[in-house]
Amino acid sequence: MNLSALPAFADNYIWMLHDGTQAVVVDPGDAAPVLQALNAQGLQLAGILVTHHHPDHVGGVDTLRAHLQGPVWGPARENIPKPFEPLHDGDVVTVLGRRFQVIDVPGHTAGHIAYFELDDDAEPLLFCGDTLFSAGCGRLFEGTPAQMHHSLSRLAALPGGTRVCCTHEYTLSNLKFAVAVEPGNPELAQYQARCTALRAQGLATLPSQIALERQINPFLRCEVPEVVTAARAHGAANDDAVTVLATLREWKNRYR
Ligand SMILES: [Zn+2]
Numbered sequence: 001m002n003l004s005a006l007p008a009f010a011d012n013y014i015w016m017l018h019d020g021t022q023a024v025v026v027d028p029g030d031a032a033p034v035l036q037a038l039n040a041q042g043l044q045l046a047g048i049l050v051t052h053h054h055p056d057h058v059g060g061v062d063t064l065r066a067h068l069q070g071p072v073w074g075p076a077r078e079n080i081p082k083p084f085e086p087l088h089d090g091d092v093v094t095v096l097g098r099r100f101q102v103i104d105v106p107g108h109t110a111g112h113i114a115y116f117e118l119d120d121d122a123e124p125l126l127f128c129g130d131t132l133f134s135a136g137c138g139r140l141f142e143g144t145p146a147q148m149h150h151s152l153s154r155l156a157a158l159p160g161g162t163r164v165c166c167t168h169e170y171t172l173s174n175l176k177f178a179v180a181v182e183p184g185n186p187e188l189a190q191y192q193a194r195c196t197a198l199r200a201q202g203l204a205t206l207p208s209q210i211a212l213e214r215q216i217n218p219f220l221r222c223e224v225p226e227v228v229t230a231a232r233a234h235g236a237a238n239d240d241a242v243t244v245l246a247t248l249r250e251w252k253n254r255y256r
């Protein structure tokens, strides 16, 4: 199975999975890069997976329908272009012979879902949209810090080898903030050097890995003493993980 990240807009990736004949894409905000990739590689579009309703994730869906020989799957609780197969937490969808489990991850939007691959024990795929980014997390447009904390905790509990396919190339700016939170974290410094080199060559920093994110992503580390201390210095009223996450998120919103 081949996985690629099709660049779209300024910093989106449309993830494409294909077996040499058929392809599925995740969150096609724009149809053009998808059609170009399908044509270039002689692939049929067998399905579309959607994580949430934002235009940069669904904008290409209706154009792609003319080329689609399969369903559009999406979150049951969100308003995405119809018709689509509505999915709930725990549902399993089979794409290209692989099973993906649906995980509810509200926070960025109210009905955001993620797709976790069940048929690969070593390096399963996770398509997590705008919930978990490398070294960061999505903004809280519709959900609460408690919801985002719960959603991120569910993703952080996935196997360490899980390949994290997020929708945006935000890694370097997230890392700048992560270093401000945890200046003494050696894994963070190493990862920042690696990602800076990748971006200098025009390469994607993604997919990331759950085991790595647990080490470097401040939003998955709200119980780590250094992260708690940094949050307390930026207004957190107590050491509670949800309070810490809320404080980090607001600090990050202002951080340049
Ligand atoms: Zn979004």
Ligand SMILES: [Zn+2]
Residues within 6 Å of the ligand: 054, 056, 057, 130, 167, 168
């Ligand atoms: Zn987005």
